[in-house]
Amino acid sequence: MLDFHGKNQPQQEADRPARAREILAILSQTYPDAGTALRFETPFQLLVAAMLSAQTTDRQVNKITERLFKRYREPRDFARLNPEELAREIKGCGLYKNKSRNIIATSRILVEKYNSQVPRTLGELELLPGVGRKTANVVLNVAFGQPTLPVDTHVFRVSHRLGLARSKTPEKTEEELLAIIPEYARRAAHHQLIAHGRTICTARRPRCNACPVAHLCPGRENKKDPPQNGGNGN
Incomplete structure (x- = not known):
């Protein structure tokens, strides 16, 4: 069975960890200061x-x-x-x-x-x-600086669009991401995926033509930017 980029399912599965590393390397350069937007002291x-x-x-x-x-x-x-x-x-x-x-x-x-x-x-x-x-x-x-990877709506959406996960629940999606993202990269990956979901890979108006990882996105050939009307999609 052919799937992303004409590859069969076993080959695609084998490629996922390498693709994840490549995607996160690009996102880390794109969003070097990504972090929580919540303000707190303790x-x-x-x-x-x-x-x-x-x-x-x-x-x-x-x-x-x-x-x-x-x-x-x-x-x-x-x-x-x-x-x-x-x-x-x-x-x-x-x-x-x-x-x-x-x-x-x-x-x-x-x-x-x-x-x-x-x-x-x-x-x-x-x-x-x-x-x-x-x-x-x-x-x-x-x-507490622990290598967790919380799955919110942005992480869920972006990880599925990029072919890093397929599960239908946040819990199973977390399991899939933990399996392919090295422990040292998980804390940053959470924030970088959120930043990408808020700025480029938005829910309703994804700006695929501006996406730095579009060449690694399984559905890129079927994606086109919608006409712009001044909104930022956030």
């Missing part, structure tokens, strides 16, 4: 910001946390709140009522069980209310 503040970011842009989260972290900085500060109080503070983000309850519950667990420290293992983080695998991996990657 691992706990990053955890809160990451929890707020579900179905909300990083820009909006930063607006909320800019004032939020001036009033509440540590787990004990949030643990004292009731859900209605915190909900008023974070009303500008999606699902704010659920997030309020989860942030307070998580804060109380951190105070009572972890001496107000954010745990450094995936298993412990995932047990916290409102903390899924992506959020946990973001904290481990950004706050």
Whole structure:
């Protein structure tokens, strides 16, 4: 069975690690300063910001946390709140009522069980209310420098378009990426794939003619830039 670039399936599978290395080498040159857009000072503040970011842009989260972290900085500060109080503070983000309850519950667990420290293992983080695998991996990657590769919507979209993954879920996509991306490159790869998804390989208006890895993209022959109307696709 022929697939990408006229190659058969086994050959394509064998080529994926090499293609991944080549793609990431180019993306690292294209986005040398790629990093999280969330603003924070402590691992706990990053955890809160990451929890707020579900179905909300990083820009909006930063607006909320800019004032939020001036009033509440540590787990004990949030643990004292009731859900209605915190909900008023974070009303500008999606699902704010659920997030309020989860942030307070998580804060109380951190105070009572972890001496107000954010745990450094995936298993412990995932047990916290409102903390899924992506959020946990973001904290481990950004706050603690661990070689995790969180799969958000940008990483999922870009990795699939580039033929680096095929799975239908973020969890399985993460497994595929971890299998072909060396450990030393994973932290940076997460941010570089996000940067590429935000600037070039956007969801609705991918700018394939401006893409530095277009020659490595399986579907490049069928892709054309849509007419430009002044939007940036973000």
